[in-house]
Amino acid sequence: MQYKNLGRSGLRVSQLSYGAWVTFGNQLDVKEAKVLLQACRDAGVNFFDNAEVYANGRAEEIMGQAIRDLGWRRSDVVISTKLFWGGQGPNDKGLSRKHVVEGLRGSLRRLALDYVDVVYCHRPDASTPVEETVRAMNWVIDQGWAFYWGTSEWSAQQITEAWAVANRLDLVGPIVEQPEYNLFSRHKVESEFLPLYSTYGIGLTTWSPLASGVLSGKYGKGDIPADSRFALDNYKNLANRSLVDDTLRKVNGLKPIAAELGVSLAQLSIAWCASNPNVSSVITGATKESQIVENMKALDVIPLLTPEVVDRIEAVVQSKPKRNVESYR
Template sequence: MGAAIKQLGWKRSDLVISTKLFWGGNGPNDKGLSRKHIIEGVKASLKRLDMSYVDLLYCHRPDPSTPIEETVRAMNWVIDQGYAFYWGTSEWSAQQITEAWEVAERLGLIGPAMEQPEYNLLVREKVEKEYAVLYKNYGVGLTTWSPLASGVLTGKYMNGDIPEGSRFALDNYKHLATKSLVAETLEKVEALKPIAKELDASLAQLALAWCVKNPNVSSVISGATKLDQVVENMKALQVVPKLTPEVMKRIDEAINLKASK
C-alpha cells in the first residue's frame, strides 16, 4: 500500500489510512491488546505499509485477557508518539466501549473515536440499538463491514445457486453459505428487487447506499475481487440522495422490519 501511494504520487495528508491490531502470529505475545503487542504490532504494521503513521488504529476484537486500562494507556502512547491520530475498536460491545471511555476520562486520555461493526440490511441490532448511547455520549463514528452480507444482498445467490468463483464457492466459506442461503433471507432479497429497479440501481448499490444513509456511519468497507466491482460499488453514492423517508420505509417493509427509530 505504501509503495502504491508513493508510485501514484498521492499526497499523504489527503488520505485517511487505517490499520488494526489483535492477531499477528502463533507466539504468546503475537496477539491480543497488551501494551507489548500494541506497540510492537503498530511498529510492524507501519513497516509493512512503509509509512511513518496511520490516521486510524483499530483494536480488532476485545481482549478479555488484558485490562481495558492497559489497552487505553497503550493506545494513547501510540498516539503521543505520532504513530496514529485516533484509535478505535472493532466488534466491541457497547459496554466495553463505555468502559474504555470511562477509563480515558478518568485518566485524562483519549477514548475510542470509532467502532468497526458488521452492518447491513440483514444485521442491524448492534448498530441501531446497542450502540445508540455511544453516538450520543461519545460521538463515536462507525466504519462498517459486510454491507452486502458476503454477497447475499447482491442477488447473485438467488435460488440457492452458488456461482463459480464467488465467495461462497470457497471451501472456508461453505459453512457460511449453508447458514446464509436460507429461504427466508432469499425472499427478503427478492423483495428488494423492485425498489432497486425503480431507483435505477443494482441490488448491491441499494444495499451499500442504505448503509451510507445511516448518519452514524462514517465509512463503509466494500469488498471487491474485480475492478469493475469497485467501479459499480462507488456508484452507490449516486443512490444515497434517492433514499427518501418513504423509500427507506419500503425497504424496511421489504425485509419485514419496522422502520428504525
C-alpha cells in the same frame, strides 16, 4: 464524493471507503490492487482499511506497495489497520501493551508507512485489563505511529468502559467503532450504540454493507459464482450460514424496489447504510474495477431513499431492531 467527520474528531473520511478484507492476498496481488485503489481515488475515496490478520499480513504489504507505486501523497489518504490476531505465539494476539506496540510496528513495516491515521482494536480482549489497552493506544499515538484509535466489534458496555478509563486518566478515548452493518445486521448500530453517539461522539466505519455479497443479488440457492468469496475454501461455512431460504427470499423481495428506482440491488443496499447519519463511512469491497465504479454510484441513490421507499424496504426485510436502549452512562 461527500466527506464526513469521523465521529466528533476533525478527521474527514469519504462517505464510501475501501477495505482489503478477503481480496488483497487471497484474490488479488499488487498489480490488480493498484487498479482498484486508483479507481477508488478517481471516485474521491480517501479512506482505506486494513488489518494485521488479513491474509496473514500480506494484505498490508500489497496495499503499502500499491500506494508507493501509485505515488500518492500521504496527506491525501486516510489509512487504518486493526490489531488483535498477529500470529501464533502467546503474545502475538490480543490487546496487551506488548502486542499493541509490537503489532503496530509490524503493520507499519508491512505498509511501509511512518504512521496510520486510525488503529483499531480488532476485537475486545477479555484477558487484558482495559486500562492497559487504553494506555497502550495512547502511547502509540504519542509516538506518532497513529493519530486516532478505535474499536471493532466491541459492545457498547466495553466502549463505555474504555472511555471511563480514558476520562479518569485524562487520555484519548476511542473515536470510532467498526461494526458490521447491513439490512440483515442492525442491532448494534441502530439500538445498542445509540447512547454512544451523543455521549462520546463515536463515529462508525461500517463493514459488510452487502452482507458478504448476499445483498448484491448474485447468489441463489446452490448458485455460487466461481470468482466470488463464497467459492473460496475459507468462506464455505459462511456461505452455508448466509445462503438460507429466508434470507434469499428477502433478497428477491428487494430486487423489484431496486428495479423501480433504476439502480442495482448492491447500490440500493450500500446507499441504505450510508444514509444513516451516525455512519461516517461505509467500507466497501471489490475484486474488479467495474464493481468499484458501480458501488460508487450508490451515493446517487441516497436521495432516492424517501420515507416511502424506506418503508417498503422495511416491509421486506423485517429486521428493524427494537429501540429499548440501556443507558451505559
